[in-house]
Amino acid sequence: MVEPLLQVESLCAGYTAAVAGPFSFSVGRGEILGLAGPNGAGKSTLLKALWGGVRVFSGAVRKAPGLQISHQAQGFDDLRGVPLTGRELLALTGASEAGLPPWLAGRLEARLDRLSGGQLQFLRLWACLAAPADLILLDEPTNNLDKAGVAHLVDWLGKAHGEQGIVLVSHDHGLIDAVCTRVVSVGEGT
Template structure:
């Protein structure tokens, strides 16, 4: 495995009060780490803490200087009336269109609000995965994807992540089993490998 990109030590995170943790793990370049556990265990909150999106109550997240993070969150921003195309979104994030599945590549000229939920989700994932980043954080990446989209994502992750470290939160056990090189189980009492 490659260099350590992220070291998480005793991380407890939340909003007004702690809701998740403690969590401890390391993430190396070339690794895909899955955070698995039941609803309400705090997986998404812990993922947000890795990029500074929630309050850290205890512990720490240590990254080498200059490490770049790309984060794909759950949910969609309402895009009605936003005049931006898929091609423009990729350009904004620095993500190249090469490698997109044909069913999406042919729609890059369309405005984002003209894409289906699955097409928009895959485009958001692609923008995140292909942006110039060392660490990629994916929160429920298979949401809204059909079987072809999940298969394309899993196949791509299986062969193209050597330069990055990836952390995935997912309720899709087949995806986690298929792509993750390591798993951290998160429950209401904390997390362990």
């Protein structure tokens, strides 16, 4: 049997008290695992618990040795006024420029505060998607994306990622149904 990238066992996690769990599941290479559930069910908390961003109250998260995790979080600091180009942003995470949509590839020399909201959001998402990692954690990646961005994301997720595992949190059932190879329902204490 192939060793999973991540094994979650009876996990309960939260900040000052457990707000999510217990959950048990595993993620392997080539899988896109969707975490589906209503708002407030603890999907984002669970995602953060996978890399240690919140406190684990009980259970365990077992990672493959040397596992590299890339986490795309919701929200973004205000970038207005900071002189950073798109190319410089991608270089920070080591993200490849190959595969960028044409409407963004030609704008990499522009400052981030000169990009449209949709372009900036996709660029930020891409900096996590295309960074060197074994496991990619995506938290509501379609938020603030325009139609072109969502289409390119769906296209990218639909392609084979044999060496990587992806965990996707989204309230968008259409996205989860379209791209995920397996779904865990968070609101139901799976």
